[in-house]
Amino acid sequence: MDVKRILETTLKTPWKLPDLVSLCQTCIQMKQQQRVAHTQSSRTSVPFELIHSDLCGPIKGTIGGNQYYIVYIDDCTRYTEVYFLVTKLAEEISAKFQNYHAWVEARGFHIKRFRCDNGSGEYNNSIFLGLLGENGIAYEPAPPYTQLKNAVAERMIRTLNTKARSMMWEANVPTKFWPEAIRTACYLHRRSPTTSLSGNHSLFEALFGTVPPIEHLRRFGCRAFKHIPPAQRNEKKFGSRSNPSMMLGYVHNTTKIWRIWDFNSGKAGRAVECSSVVFDKNEDAFASSTGEREETVEFPDQTEDQSQQVDEMTVERTDNSMGMKDTGSNSISQNLVVFTFTPKPYELPSERKISRCHSLFCWRRVEYPSYERKGLPLSQPICWREVTQGPPNSADISVG
Numbered sequence: 001m002d003v004k005r006i007l008e009t010t011l012k013t014p015w016k017l018p019d020l021v022s023l024c025q026t027c028i029q030m031k032q033q034q035r036v037a038h039t040q041s042s043r044t045s046v047p048f049e050l051i052h053s054d055l056c057g058p059i060k061g062t063i064g065g066n067q068y069y070i071v072y073i074d075d076c077t078r079y080t081e082v083y084f085l086v087t088k089l090a091e092e093i094s095a096k097f098q099n100y101h102a103w104v105e106a107r108g109f110h111i112k113r114f115r116c117d118n119g120s121g122e123y124n125n126s127i128f129l130g131l132l133g134e135n136g137i138a139y140e141p142a143p144p145y146t147q148l149k150n151a152v153a154e155r156m157i158r159t160l161n162t163k164a165r166s167m168m169w170e171a172n173v174p175t176k177f178w179p180e181a182i183r184t185a186c187y188l189h190r191r192s193p194t195t196s197l198s199g200n201h202s203l204f205e206a207l208f209g210t211v212p213p214i215e216h217l218r219r220f221g222c223r224a225f226k227h228i229p230p231a232q233r234n235e236k237k238f239g240s241r242s243n244p245s246m247m248l249g250y251v252h253n254t255t256k257i258w259r260i261w262d263f264n265s266g267k268a269g270r271a272v273e274c275s276s277v278v279f280d281k282n283e284d285a286f287a288s289s290t291g292e293r294e295e296t297v298e299f300p301d302q303t304e305d306q307s308q309q310v311d312e313m314t315v316e317r318t319d320n321s322m323g324m325k326d327t328g329s330n331s332i333s334q335n336l337v338v339f340t341f342t343p344k345p346y347e348l349p350s351e352r353k354i355s356r357c358h359s360l361f362c363w364r365r366v367e368y369p370s371y372e373r374k375g376l377p378l379s380q381p382i383c384w385r386e387v388t389q390g391p392p393n394s395a396d397i398s399v400g
Helices: 002-010 025-031 090-106 126-134 147-170 175-190 203-208
Strands: 050-056 068-074 080-085 113-116 138-141 222-227 242-250 258-262 270-274 277-284 294-297 352-357 362-367
Touching: 050 147, 068 090, 068 147, 068 175, 080 090, 080 147, 080 175, 090 126, 113 147, 126 138, 147 175, 175 203, 175 242, 175 258, 222 258, 222 270, 242 277
Parallel strands: 050 113, 113 138
Antiparallel strands: 050 068, 068 080, 222 242, 222 277, 242 258, 258 270, 294 352, 352 362
């Protein structure tokens, strides 16, 4: 048919062509591609009348064991909810939908239609279809291998993944925290203006009719300090009163409670919810998760014999945040050393390095190269002494 049309339109002298076959099966089988109908669909006017849903995963290597997450999107307001899954079995997904359906019913709305893809494991099964039938919800699956028919949910997953990836990359957060990043990305997306709604309103404003508060927002992955209640402190008077933490997200629609990662809770840390938190938005939590900042000072080689006398005094002090305990004056590894130098210039051997810890405002001697790495814990066998005049001699202090 195409050859006949070309000849009739390009040749000046009309040609009498034989009747060609109207349909070429070979061309169809070798050239056929998927058709995309770019037609604008009408949006519902009642919230939660139509729900779009899709599943993302598996994403392995995560805290808590979650490998999937499922989204439920309201067609009217585009309000989105996220639920995390360990597996994509029908029982687990049906339980998540029951929680979402109860959340919608509690706000005075009813779900009438449910649109998703044709996944047999998560949607197209007897358990989930029976759940929809019991609540009078119409099932509208997309044809197999046609994700474009479920474009609303597919596009939302792409948006959440992009935002979560950007937040983790900017704050140097390991990828095992992706569930927390997805949860926070969804929370922020609901409070951000969008062109998909008239007037560029946010999803929160379109559903609840009020402008969402944003004064409580903090940078994802920034350093935080969680207050330790008096009942949980190891040292009542002189111990640390806060734990180094990381900002993870928010709790429901509250503005005074945050979700943080406490590095000192449990064996490897865990996510907790608290309100007594101090945030440092300019510093990433994983840049210095131990709560200690060090400055290294290098000294030139020693050229003169140092013969100043050193007075020794035992300093009893307990600092829980740095791992020190009061064990008496006979303990070498637990005694504190404070170097008080006179204005007279001095030098130390080049193979030694001095690090200053701002938490104790003292000088710490570290042997090189045995303890070359930064962040040396105070549990190492280091001798601490009190010096009142002049610098210490190499024979006066030792390591190990």
